[in-house]
Amino acid sequence: MSLIEQVITLPSNDDTGKFIKAAGYFLHNLHCIYLDSTTFFALPNELFECIFIYLSSTDLVYSFLNISHPRLNALIYRFISRINLSNASNQWLVEYLPHIQSMITAMQLNDYQLDTIFPEISFDKYPKLQCVHVYNIPNNNVKCLSYISLFKTRLSSLKIVMENASSEVSDHSYLTLLQPENCSLEILSLSNLLLDIYHYHIRPLMIKQLTVLNLCRLHDLFLLFEHLPFIEYVKIGVCELNNPEEVYNYDNIISSTSLSKQLHTIDLHISHHCDEYTYKYLELLILRFFISLKYLTLDIVLIGLLDVNRLEKFFKLKQFQFRIQMISSSYFCPLNMATFPTYSHVICYSNSQDNIQTLLSLPNVFDLFDQVSNNIINYRSNINNLIRLTRVKQIKLYDTKCYTIQFFKFIKQTFPNVITLEFFHYCYLADDLINDNNITIDSIRSLYIHASPDYRRIKRLLLLTPNIKNLSASYQTLLKLKNGLQDEDYLLQQICQQIVILRIHSMNKGDEMKSVFINATII
Incomplete structure (x- = not known):
């Protein structure tokens, strides 16, 4: 049976499964291409595209790069022109990247790959490159900063994601992205960077889409809007409302004549408390864009x-x-x-x-x-x-009363996709929950306990979340679990053995916990 006949006769009851199986079959039998190329190239474009969708761009390059065929190259192009290199090995980058550099229009990469992908801090080998996403940038690493000027002047879209959310004001070098000089950026996203714009002089920018998730204060939000006359989309998070020494005059933006007339989306997340005064001006700010505004998201805390x-x-x-x-x-x-x-x-x-x-x-x-x-x-x-x-993935629980079985039934029914459950300060469980092991929340993968429950309660919490892979608890809580664990507690032992990350809130290394959590990396 020819290659095309084998692909066509794959089971068709599940289209998604068929495409995945077809893709895997092609890769596994790639040598058949050279033996039966006429049949292979007789496949319709739609089937090729369905296969390509389920392959990563790096796998496509690896599998099909050496096949010199104009039609196939044209089909592959749109799947590799926007490429994710974050999982590519250094060997792959050295061997295959040079062959596709001229095709790439957008790429995702990790910070440690910058020197390999841009060895000369230049885009000369990437004539079509317009968009770069850089992930996992260490907070104390200045490597990415050396590329900021290149990115700013040559790209139209840039995304910077630090490895961890910073609690300290970021290097002002990143704020040069908010300066108009020689800036070609139209889309800019900065994540896990705590930005202090109030003390950094910015001027009007050409940016059309801006995502900044960690502004220092509400003042910075108003300053940004003052200097974004062409903005169309904005997503901003304000993590603190610490007042600077100078008092910001909110009337500046209310009376401004240079505000954008194209802004259609505002997405605001303000985690610290707004009083009536600040909310009033926030409301007035939004109303200034009402002629063009279509989409509004507000996540705020009010006093x-x-x-x-x-x-x-x-x-x-x-x-x-x-x-x-x-x-x-x-x-x-x-x-x-x-x-x-x-x-x-x-x-x-x-x-x-x-x-x-x-x-x-x-x-x-x-x-x-x-x-x-x-x-x-x-x-x-x-x-x-x-x-x-x-949509909810994480729930943080806080209650001074006992959590009941009705409560967790509600959680299970209402939040079917939650994967992280976190208990703060208190972890009281009602007797009806402790005595009934039938209710479980199978979607939970991470359990954080910032309390000191006794053995019965920590046991019930683990039985409640039988599929967890990550557990975070105090040394005292884990010690209660270890000392109370019985030989007949087979299910509890199985849950402990499937945990791969164990975070212990203690100066104690917790090495003795290895006998219970035998497959876990202890942090």
Whole structure:
């Protein structure tokens, strides 16, 4: 049977499985190409493209580069012109990269690969390169800084991602990307860099899309908008609201005549508390772009109760997504959910002390939920529909009361894709949960415990999350587990043995835990 006949006769009940199998078959039998090239090139373009979709760009180069065929080369081009090199070995880069450099328009790479890919800090070998994403940049490494000038002057799109989120203000060299001199960038993304723009003189930029996830203060947000006259898309996170010595005049931006008239998307995440004064100007800022604005995302924390009528104007946008946490020093009166329009689903839930209320628009777009307590079961909604928050990947629990079996049933049903569960300060479990091992949350892969539960509770938590691979707990908690573990606890032993990363909150190295977590790397 010829190659094409074997591919065509693959099982067709699952199209995705068929394509993957076909791709694997082609690679495994690649020598057949030379023996049956007429048949091979008789395959339709659509089948080639389906195969290429399921292969990485580096695998495509490795498998098909030496086949000199104009039609095949044309088909492959769009799959390798945007290439991910982050997993490529140094040998692959040396052997294969020179053959495709002239085709590449966009690439992803890791910081340690910069010298190999751009040995002369030049784009001479990459005449079509317009987009570069650099990942895993060590916070104390200056290598990437030597490429900043090249990236700024030659690229139209640049993404910089540091290895870890920094708690210190970043090197001002990265802020040169926010200077207009010789800057060709239209799209810029900076992640895990804590940026202090207030003390760095910036001037109007040509950037059209900007993502900056760690601004030092709200003042920096307003300054950026002042100097982005052509911005179309902006996603900004503000991690602190520390006031600088100089007081920012918010009226500057409200009266500015140079604000963008093309801004269609605003995505704001402000983690520290906004008072009525700062929220007022944030609201006025957004309204300045209302003529062109279509999409608005707000993830903010407010001091005091928000008059929900102030949100009414934002519902007129094409899309308005929000999570608004409102904090009070005392008990909150429940919000009137009938205030919200029925064409937009909104829920409200409170924390364990009933002094924080969270308003959330659905469908949810946020992957992290914080301050989750038993009270979330009693959420209120403007529409009488069950909720299912499939986007959520991480949940941080905080409650001074016992977590019940009803609570974890709700978590399992409402957050089907959550993979990280984190307990803060308290880890009380109700007797009904401890005595019933039937409820499990199989999606959880990482469990963080910032508390000191006794043996019964740590045992139940592990049985609750039978598929975890990462565990973080105190030395005292793990010692209770080790000392209480019985020979007949087969399932518990199996869960401990499948853990690959064990983080211990202690100065003690925890080497004795190896007898329980035999496959884990202890950190």
